[in-house]
Amino acid sequence: METTRTNRSIKHNGNGLTDSYLVTALDYFRDFVAGRLAMHLQNEAMVSQGLPPPEPHDESPFARFARHSVPSHEEMIVLLATLAPHIMTGFYDNIMQQFLPQGGELPEFGGIKGQHQRGTLPTGETALFLLAGADVQKRLSLLTLFSDASFLFRHRILSLEPVRTGEPFLSGRLLLDAEYAEVFTTGKVGLPKAGISFPAEHITTQMDWEDLVLPEAVWRQVHELKSWISHHDTLMKEWGMGRKLKPGYRVLFYGPPGTGKTLTATLLGKYTGREVFRVDLSMIISKYIGETEKNLASLFDKAEHKNWILFFDEADAVFGKRTGVRDAHDKYANQEVSYLLQRIEMHAGLTILASNFRNNMDDAFIRRFSSIIYFPPPRPAERLLLLQQSFPSELRMLPDVDMEAIAAAYELTGSHVMNIVQYICLNALERNNLEVSQADILKGVRRELEKEGK
Incomplete structure (x- = not known):
């Protein structure tokens, strides 16, 4: 017919x-x-x-x-x-x-x-x-x-x-x-929107590697992640190591807030052509039995075979230590951690867990990380570099500005510096005077540290 x-x-x-x-x-x-x-x-x-x-x-x-x-x-x-x-x-x-x-x-x-x-x-x-x-x-x-x-x-x-x-x-x-x-x-597929069915936010940055200030030892470890992304297919498929190695790569970033953990994850995606999703743990954790596992399954199923980078910020909220079983709640909480361990091991992409403290993580996760990277607070030389490269060229530093003294005297992180710079820039624009004095910077520094009770 x-x-x-x-x-x-x-x-x-x-x-x-x-x-x-x-x-x-x-x-x-x-x-x-x-x-x-x-x-x-x-x-x-x-x-x-x-x-x-x-x-x-x-x-x-x-x-x-x-x-x-x-x-x-x-x-x-x-x-x-x-x-x-x-x-x-x-x-x-x-x-x-x-x-x-x-x-x-x-x-x-x-x-x-x-x-x-x-x-x-x-x-x-x-x-x-x-x-x-x-x-x-x-x-x-x-x-x-x-x-x-x-x-x-x-x-x-x-x-x-x-x-x-x-x-x-x-x-x-x-x-x-x-x-x-x-x-x-x-011919194309849009990125998923954050919501109940996909509890993760797509994150990007306009910053470059040059904007990230890290110790040399940390840079070397970050380079290892770039190497895994670049050569994963060759290693696992062409060299046949997929028969011997577990899929994916699991890494722990730990250290104080504001030391570059999130920016490093985002830049890894930017410069390797991979999308980065920051997992919203508040949308994953549920008080109802089985719901946390269900939400995690939805996330990992969606990310399967996508070459995405999954970034779990404050990961110890979910990936924390298992406890002794005193009641039904402890039993199911431990089951959640065990399920997480299973799914993260089977995920074929790069999974980054971030925490302020390494000791908060369950020992079973620690043993299974492919890499553990400590992001320390910036030292004086690194704080000076952060200060020098963060101010826009439109501002004019007066002769009394001594950034070396500020970097030596105050324990500032990258996020501290950016908040200080924003405060000084807005003040300069408000008063229509683009000159910045040592007193202006110190005022911004004290204001920032007071927020943390320092």
Whole structure:
């Protein structure tokens, strides 16, 4: 039966969609669906030559996915079955109408109506019917396609919507991960917004490595993190160390507030092309049993295979020491820590935990860190450098300014210095006088230290 070609229905959307492998695949899949229905309803022989591979020059997202993942023919059919309604509303209904012009249902085909989508949405039954029709032996052999035996389900690209107890599990709707749907159809994926379903905030900085003042020993350890990011794939895949080493890299940053822990994490992302997310622990921790683990699972599942850097600030609030079990609360608190230990060990990306004190961390975590980096308070020479490079060039330092004396006399951190500089800049702008004296700086210093009772 002649069917309308998909590429006659899809308009160019500015991202090369009409020239992409996805259009070729949907053309093929439309004919495949029609062929299965013709075989089932009209006893016609089903002829399928298979979907050709993408052209070497095709760099569209779906073509890159097909080349990298090399799905089997059956996996590709299940994926296209799930993806098609994301692009063409009524995809299945239009084909079905050619075979059932008077209407009617075909229970074998499966499918359900969505809450907002008026067209048919595929279920596991739909995909199994398209692949095996009424062939019981073949249907049984293909059930593993809907389990972790298939990389599509193992990597959560696809999933089956849960069904009511007692109903066949394949009657659940086939779900395509929202990020894969977005990248397949638009060529890009937006970063997740912080919220209940993703308790982390995307953080960036306009600062550079030159703005970060650290002791030489700390710089060397930070360079190790950059090396892991740069050479991880070579080490784990090309050299085969993925069989021997645990996935990912776990590091503890500890030291007083304002010593550069957050800025270091952000700069690592900036200069290695990775997104950095600061985890909001207040949204993760729950007084309800099991909710903390659920929130953490949501976070790590979202970050899986993304090459993101996860930054847990004040991590001892969650990753702290386990206690002796005195009551049910202690028991479940310890279970939370154990679950965290398990998930952080299995996460394949860079995970940074930050704490003011190393001793606050559970010993089980300490043993499993790939690296532990201490961020000490700046010494006088480092405090002087922070002061010298933080003031904007628009301000004019008067002759009485002695930054060496200030750096020697006051134990200032990087965050202290930036608060002092902001205070002095605003005062200068307010009085319309850009000259800064020693007294102005000292006033800012005392004001900052008084906030901490010093």
